[in-house]
Amino acid sequence: MTTLTAPTQLPDYTDTVRLAEADNVVTAKRALAAGECGALEAIPRGHKIATRDIAKGEAVIKYAQTIGYAACDIAMGAHIHTHNLEFRNVDAQYEFGTNLRPVAPATTQDTFMGYKRPTGRVGTRNYIAVLTSVNCSATAARMIASHFTPERLAPYPNVDGVTAFVHGTGCAMGGDGTGFEFLQRTLWGYAKNPNVGGVLMAGLGCEMMQIDWLIESYGLTPGPFFQSMNIQDVGGLQKTVALGIKKIEAMLPEVNKATREEVPASELMVALQCGGSDAWSGITANPAVGYACDLLVAQGGTGVLAETPEIYGAEHLLTARAATPEIGEKLLDLIKWWEDYTERAGGSMDNNPSPGNKKGGLTTILEKSLGAAAKGGTTPLNGVYKYAEPVTAKGFTFMDSPGYDPASVTGQIASGCNLVCFTTGRGSAFGAKPVPSMKVATNTEMFTRLEEDMDLNAGTIISDGKSVEEVGREIYEMWLRMASGEKTKSEVIGLGDYEFVPWHVGAVM
Template sequence: MPDHAEPADLREAALLLRDGDDVAVATRDLAEGRVLRYDGRELTVLTPVPRGHKIALRDLATGAQIRKYGQVIGRATAAIRAGEQVHAHNLGMDAVEHDYEFGTGLVTITPAAAARTFEGFPRADGTVGTRNYVGIVTSVNCSASTARMIADQFRGPVMDAWPNVDGVVALAHDSGCGMVPASEGGQILRRTLRGYAGHPNIGGLIVLGLGCEMLGVQTLLADLDAPADTLIERMTIQETGGIRATVRAGAETVRGMLDRLDKRRRQTVPASKLVLGLNCGGSDGYSGITANPALGHASDLLVAQGATTVLAETPEVFGAEHLLTRRAVSREVGQRLLDRIAWWHKYVEAGGGTLDNNPSPGNKAGGLTTILEKSLGAVAKGGSAPLTAVYEYAERVTEPGFTFMDTPGYDPVSVTGLVAGGATVVCFTTGRGSVLGGKPAPVIKIATNSEIFERMRDDMDLDTGGIVTGATTIEAAGADIFETILAVASGKLTASEDLDLGRDEFVPWQLGAVT
């Protein structure tokens, strides 16, 4: 029987996210002619609507504001009839003007009745690692290949000799010289490298330079805020005698560190010691309905334990920042977020763009049309807890509770900033299918729909598609994410770790001129 032969209740084929919304989200491919019962009337599908895309619930005039999630996601660029697909051909950006409120939407997160724990590596400064790595931090790109040559000697079965160490990772990048160290870009790179050097998941550290770069080894190590029990060595290729000599010396140094680090053991520690990074990539029309709000619930569960969660990707909260300022614990915190949004407007304008250049082609293929729509779904990763702090890129995160970090939307750069800030675990939601990994912090990938989870099962850790089908709820899926976070923090390998990903995803944000 054809898909459109029998009228069906709208809820069997689409999701209405808020009463009064102008659109619903298709949960299956809707063929032209399909008849749906909605609000006491029959709604005929006038154009094909793919799964995850929007269908108009009423006639909308050209220029009319269109609502989803109870919020404006844009304006109709053409007249839209009830039953038509609503997407880039008839929906465009709307001017973003908000009367910002500060602290008016604060929700009290009640401390958890039962304290939870995980098995981590306590560090001398009171932080707790979820992994135990040797990190080779390069001060300049000129030492990148040498760092990789050293680290590559400790991949695979050779690490079986040190079962309590998670690996050796070369943190190589594309900068470090030809830049002004005191510039904004220079300070961001320095902050990022120092954040990794002092990270709780780095038990042993080699800072490796060439020897003549602007951002030198001594500059990186000066007054480094690292746990006192971090094993630290410094090397430069020029002083050591070239690449071959440096690789030999570096490998010997790593072996000595591994012998010492292998004596460290995981211990039971409170969940309040966790710092969780919240990120998304390859989003689709289900992201703001399934994985993101489920992760938001998990974030609230962690905050109730006294832990820290960090939302990021400033261009992907643009248009929804008013929802975050309402949750700010003070006007100062909320204003700091608005200041970062204002910085981004100037930054993208200087490059000839605007913040509504987002979403990406893949996002649009998945059903997202405007950055307003994408952002409203993205902020759901932050749950409902009060916003306690706003940080610049790679700045050390110190406040407990739900926080925000200013990062680009480009996934490797964003996650690099989160980890530099101290995230010891990262949760990453995806609807189109991301293959991001991370070292030294593990990345848990959460599928927004069951189709992508099944198609990319080796790359995904969790499936939240059951929220759409009714097989589970946001709260139940969020509880599953919470338990997975504790398990991964205790040493369970993620899908990306099983594939040994994360070496190439260290991508510091580059700003400014290179001379």
């Protein structure tokens, strides 16, 4: 092993970013050769450099928070990454409501053009959803939806599409278990999402997830906008497909009657999401989305943060923002559940970040979480919800979910979100019907390379010297435009038909 010798004078950190005075690392803005910016060795873009000697076992500090512990003695100027930084489980002291910063209500009311629903909620899109109770009816649902080509939908300009939402479960599962409850809430949530104008639910007939139970449990009312059927009663796959097409043909004129109206921005519920993260996520895009969330909260709207494993190590920052001790305790109960869940599975909370995250400069889940939590802005935490549970509180909220993007976004949509804001550093081709999914790039290099997939470049905070607040306002204003009908890049490309992934928990029987 090569021995690294610390420089004898303070390095010039011009091409690096220091996030807090207390930090003992900086982040390289570009790839550095040994000798540049005090680096003792080559440093990849986005990776960390020690700004002083760090003894073995000492905390490594970024965001003024611990992101891990030195696995060996680290010299000033050394590259800090997976080879010399180790993870330890969180052992934090929690405070509740000690950092409450309510945002002042906006002096002017912003608006967007949305679809008012009889429930009082407002949609940003107007889809017909073909939902399946079980995987056994997935093919029928896809065949039904595929019949409605753009040509066949042309007479119905106010209908955004007919989309099948299929999954790989619905049977061979415990009838009273967590997984069963998750799937019930997810199916109900999609049927009730304000972006859905009409629903056809298709089943097999003998599955555990009985459609009749769902209708009874969640008060779904059969009628012009909600129809159901199952293959066994109808008489086979082909007859089911034919009947499904007929039912949707009858539904289309009714759903097409919906028109956009001017509504207040308070009707927006935005899913705050990240995927393919890198070191810039917590420096550019996520804080900018957090500022946009604060602007939305000032309007009376709602932001929904998720991905519980990706706030691990940052949860103490959120409990300090909890509007009540009960809300803070609910968040900590989720953390404890996840620690137990991963331990029972023989895993570790540090299994996340992914190899791509690490290549982009992230080293531990603590570092990743501190950046991911920034999407929630600075306002009080007004509610904590189970996976796919309806979000009823206004302001900044949290919903339990895994860090796996499709499963997490599926839960947020089921909870009522009518817009998704998705930050990415490595690049992600993602969309999630029936909700428009706006993608925000964390760095200019990736934005340029994947521009056809990215809606906005937050990398300008580094490359062009823009402020977090300036880019945050750009994001917020784009939310209003996309909520009014402006298509996201993912919608233009045609993404969103295969990203419905309910979180499956529990034994397969």
